[in-house]
Amino acid sequence: MAHTAIELNGISKSFGAVHANRNIDLKITAGTIHGIIGENGAGKSTLMSILYGFYQADRGRIQVGGKPVTINTPSAAIALGIGMVHQHFMLVENFTVLENVILGAEGEALLNTSIAKARSELERLERDYGLEVDPDAVIEDLSVGLQQRVEILKALYRGAEILILDEPTGVLTPAEADHLFRILRQLKDEGKTIILITHKLREIMAITDNVSVMRQGAMVATRKTSETTVEELAELMVGRRVLLSVEKGEAKPGGVMLSVKNLTVKDSRGVTMVDNVSLDVRAGEIVGIAGVAGNGQSQLLDAVSGVQKAVSGTVTLDGVPVALTGEADPADLRQRGMAHVPEDRHHVGLVLPFEENENAMLGYHRQAKYLNGPFLDIAAIRNDAREKIEKYDIRPADCRLKTANFSGGNQQKIVLAREMEQDPKVLIVGQPTRGVDVGAIEFIHKRLIDMRDQGKAVLLVSVELDEIRSLSDRILVMFAGRIVGERGPDASEAELGLLMAGVEEKEAAE
Amino acid sequence: MDFFHTLILLLDSTVRLSVPLLLAALAGLYSERSGVFDIGLEGKMLAGAFAAGAAAAVTGSAWAGLGAAMLISIFLALVHGFASITHRGNQIVSGVAINFIAAGSTIILGQAWFRQGGRTPSLSAGGRFGAIELPFADAVRDVPILGEIYSELLSGHSLLVYAAFLLVPFTWWVLFRTRFGLRLRAVGENPAAVDTAGISVSWLRYRAVICTGILTGMAGSYLSLAQNAGFVKDMTAGRGFIALAALIFAKWKPVPVMFACLLFGFLDAFAIRVQGTPLPLIGQVPVQFMQALPYVLTVVLLAGFIGKAIPPRAGGVPYVKER
Ligand SMILES: Nc1ncnc2c1ncn2[C@@H]1O[C@H](COP(=O)(O)OP(=O)(O)O)[C@@H](O)[C@H]1O
Ligand SMILES: [Mg+2]
Secondary structure, three states: OOOEEEEEEEEEEEEOOEEEEEEEEEEEEOOOEEEEEEOOOOOHHHHHHHHOOOOOOOEEEEEEOOEEEOOOOHHHHHHOOEEEEOOOOOOOOOOEHHHHHHOOOOOOOEHHHHHHHHHHHHHHHHHHHOOOOOOOOEHHHOOHHHHHHHHHHHHHHOOOOEEEEEOHHHHOOHHHHHHHHHHHHHHHHOOOEEEEEOOOHHHHHHHOOEEEEEEOOEEEEEEEHHHOOHHHHHHHHHOOOOOOOOOOOOOOOOOEEEEEEEEEEEOOOOOEEEEEEEEEEEOOEEEEEEOOOOOOHHHHHHHHOOOOOOOEEEEEEOOEEEOOOOOOOHHHHHHOOEEEEOOOHHHHHOOOOOEHHHHOOOOOOOOHHHEEOOEEOHHHHHHHHHHHHHHHOOOOOOOOOEHHHOOHHHHHHHHHHHHHOOOOOEEEEEOOOOOOOHHHHHHHHHHHHHHHHOOOEEEEEOOOHHHHHHHOOEEEEEEOOEEEEEEOOOOOHHHHHHHHOOOOHHHHHO | OHHHHHHHHHHHHHHHHHHHHHHHHHHHHHHHHOOOOOOOHHHHHHHHHHHHHHHHHHHOOHHHHHHHHHHHHHHHHHHHHHHHHHOOOOHHHHHHHHHHHHHHHHHHHHHHHHOOOOOOOOOOHHHOOOEEOOOOOOOOOOOOOHHHHHHHHHOOEEHHHHHHHHHHHHHHHHHHHEHHHHHHHHHHHOHHHHHHOOOOHHHHHHHHHHHHHHHHHHHHHHHHHHHOOOOOOOOOOOHHHHHHHHHHHOOOOHHHHHHHHHHHHHHHHHHHHHOOOOEOOOEOOOHHHHHHHHHHHHHHHHHHOOOOOOOOOOOOOOOOOOO
16 A cells, blocks of 8 residues: 655755755655654755745656656645645734635635635634634734644645644644644544654654654655664764763852842733743852743843843842843943853844854953954954854854854854853853754753853753753743743653643642 | 805815825835835826826827826836846835836926926816716705715715725725735735745735736826826825825725825815915914925824834845745
């Protein structure tokens, strides 16, 4: 029976100088769940977008159901029964769920009748697959988990027989991910073919039938899931042996360096994002904040580092209070020894069109060592940048290169080098390894441990639970703006997962 | 009843003065809702007014004038589309360029063809859209209040006036009740969502700018074929920009657009009315002040009273898939 649903031959795709896909062959058996793994930037999304007709391949052939096809537009892919849930959702934020579902599949020129038809069809799909979501809710009011349901419903509504999911679990709690996997199994039992992209090896092992590994734009291997191991897949992904855990010694916590008391932050709409949060970070320890994206971690970081105003509460840095509701000035905080690696390096951490050496000191540009009277001391700035490039192994080693031309991992190293080399008392780090390749992740993790061992107080926020668990000396879990629990570094993933999902402390302990 | 009569006359000229604004603002609505900002409404309207005046003068037919106006406006709209949709250029630059082209070429062509200092020849009745008397307008003229409203305010406008006001509910219907409208609103918010839903972003946006061309053509025709009897150089006199202000003011929604245009039309009518007559307490008001009022009002009201005007989220940004 096992016939081939999709066959790709020699697919290549370049974006300017970047070879996103090189000569890729891939065969996917109908009625299976096929995993595709690879580091960030390996070219997974590009390959799937080519299959979906969103990008056009430079070279290569596609066969669907054994027949050669040309897929030049998403509508061609949809007509062939291919549906895709994109990594970055493709939803119109101020439309309702129903409007998003029918967009492009309205059927008739007038909406009245098509909406009525869509509503009953949508209700049927929601019931059949346990994908409940209010058809009249507006997308921007929905949680990311629900938004993802809408994306899946969109694909099913169009009659997808082959469903591509691009990193669907990155935004989900463990419980939500389990629910998603149940749905995927049900779809598989109905004979549908599923392509699941992820970089979480455990998910691959749990749910897929086959798995393909991509590295630097090439397809390096395809295995039966039952015949491979996490270690082998990790090695294939990176191209060498990797340590899946970080080695670190005992923490030797000293005095409290950063203390947050009853901090409350509201966003511009007046919605409470951080709700009465208190925490301490001592010298020589890493405090990790775990949580599903969007539970107030970003606002907590912004408020503590002076980027955003808080409504109430206090923050003390090495015993001295920081003005929070008034002019908490990031420049002032930096001078007092608080370094900040922001979550979003592209918008907050770096000025991408600047040269590397300019970004390597930006924010500290008033320091005497970078100045020559009222002017910048360009030679000193470049020398300083060269030292950091050397020490942090930033590649290419060219301090005059435009920052936008460095890869994600190296951009992150530029920010880390800038902040860590200031010898701060407190280091605040948001998503240190988001969009960073595995090699650089190892390096960054080691540097963070080094900082701790040098007696710095480190506050780490990450949505990668593995990262939090392997780096932190204490783990705080944030849910809906509140700290809902504290655990040691040996807390199990399941336990943390329940806390992250907002299950009450007591229930979680059982 | 004297005050009432004055009020009716004032409102009557409000209607007349707001029509070109309304047509141009609705024109801008189609384009901007699709994510293509259009600062070139002024230019398209001006070119339309010229084409209408010229074609009507040559053929003696108002309808030929309207057709020519629409064609030339659509052409300019497509130029804007070609620059900003196909070539992903800067929409402001392209719009400004169209304004310059229209301002310059209407004068040059007008002088070359008609030799009347940039004017087109005065149109006879057949070349214009004349006033349409609604049925019984004469009969009810003497009925107090209602009769006067009917015969003075509602009756006696040109076809384009009625068309402009009918276009308001029509645009609302298109936007919120048709497939085209759903897609139009979607592409202005998130073109990638439209693209992945299997709809061509470019074709959709081109259709939107064509709608803009049709309506700016009507706006221009109104100026030269209904309000005046021929084209005069620079006759749009900034109305394209006021229309843009009305559009922002109305947050890109058809019915509020109509009220915004009526408000600006009213200010204009009022300014003309009080010109030269000193107001009680205030004294003589400079004309320039009254002319600036729509803009001042937009800024003040936007800043303080009606909240933030959130433009279509993808507005002004070319849709680029591959960096
Ligand atoms: N639209 C685009 N324009 C230019 N470069 C892109 C685009 N999309 C992806 N790339 C580049 O192609 C490479 C592969 O990216 P992607 O397919 O997103 O990887 P993955 O999904 O495996 O993380 C990366 O180097 C990325 O920067
Ligand atoms: Mg990806």
